[in-house]
């Protein structure tokens with residue numbers, strides 16, 4: 001059959017509240033044009049993030065009831081640890097309440113003034129946690145990854161030559177090498193198995209630990225199966241094992257590729273590092289058999305991990321995004337191609353070319369999508385990355401708008417509606433205003449900054 005259907009039936013539903021365009025204009029203004037400040041029930045289709053927004057399966061809800069809430073030695077922890085180790089065979093698996101908690105713990109040990117951490121592209125919380133210790137986060141993505149229309153199959157790859165040169169020059173200041181799979185900040189683009197292996201070998205050459213930010217490991221493995229030579233006949237779980245086999249550790253948000261609404265972990269092979277991490281964990285998250293989580297969360301993650309590597313699911317997942325990308329492309333909306341794993345990324349800088357990057361074309365498009373269609377998307381561009389720690393302001397590499405797809409939540413007609421909203425916007429997009437920031441915090445400003453339209 002040609003049609004790829006949602007590989008599930010719906011047993012339980014959440015109603016959506018409808019609003020008018022007029023209402024949404026007022027709501028956006030009240031939120032100071034920061035979509036993080038909207039009430040979720042004023043949103044029609046919420047594509048702000050794919051994080052923690054998954055629909056859990058009946059089996060996961062069943063597992064929730066089996067959660068054991070013992071403070072220490074809970075069997076839920078053992079099921080969690082076993083499910084993680086089944087895919088990623090690390091010696092120490094340390095639960096945390098989110099991915100960023102794993103990052104904070106890791107960099108409280110490895111970070112510090114003068115340190116430099118290279119990656120393909122650090123996600124914003126990773127960068128935030130590195131910079132908060134006085135260290136620097138460096139992105140060494142391949143050039144093709146920064147070109148929204150380049151059809152390279154693995155646009156998340158790290159530039160091995162630059163990594164090698166970086167380590168040669170700064171090796172003493174580098175506590176670890178990282179890679180993010182898939183590359184969230186760069187369009188949800190995958191990293192090839194070959195590139196992961198070369199990154200591991202390069203880190204090893206300089207005697208440095210290699211840490212994978214594995215938030216979307218299953219989507220990455222599916223792309224490897226689809227696109228990398230010799231991988232087409234392999235099981236997703238086996239590809240996942242290969243991805244992590246050469247790493248010395250990982251950080252993970254279970255709110256992504258584990259179908260959980262909360263959770264994460266830090267995994268490490270090094271005993272001494274793991275000991276330090278657990279000491280820190282006890283201070284900030286909780287005892288090592290629960291991290292910041294309830295036993296039931298650990299069980300939801302354990303069950304979710306067995307479902308996320310299902311190829312029928314991954315096929316539907318990746319295809320739903322590719323479908324929207326193809327239709328937007330046909331409308332002349334510039335989109336990051338090929339389609340990423342968890343989201344559709346629109347090149348707002350190029351579509352709204354009348355708006356200067358320092359007037360935030362991504363923010364302008366995100367606000368317009370909400371006002372026009374009640375769709376909540378997320379700017380990934382100059383609002384998110386434009387302000388350096390020294391306070392200076394410059395355009396980010398790209399001004400993208402991310403339509404992140406919650407897992408197993410929306411259907412085909414929602415996708416068609418999204419495309420229709422873009423179609424409507426095409427007619428008036430050249431009149432959309434740029435924005436300025438009227439108030440912003442010290443770091444990670446995109447969450448709480450206030451905006452005003454330039455023409456206001």
Ligand SMILES: *Cc1c(COP(=O)(O)O)cnc(C)c1O
Nearest residue numbers: 098099100123125184215253255
């Ligand atoms: C979401 C995410 C994180 C942080 O995880 P949280 O659970 O949101 O704290 C880190 N890295 C990447 C690539 C992510 O997508």
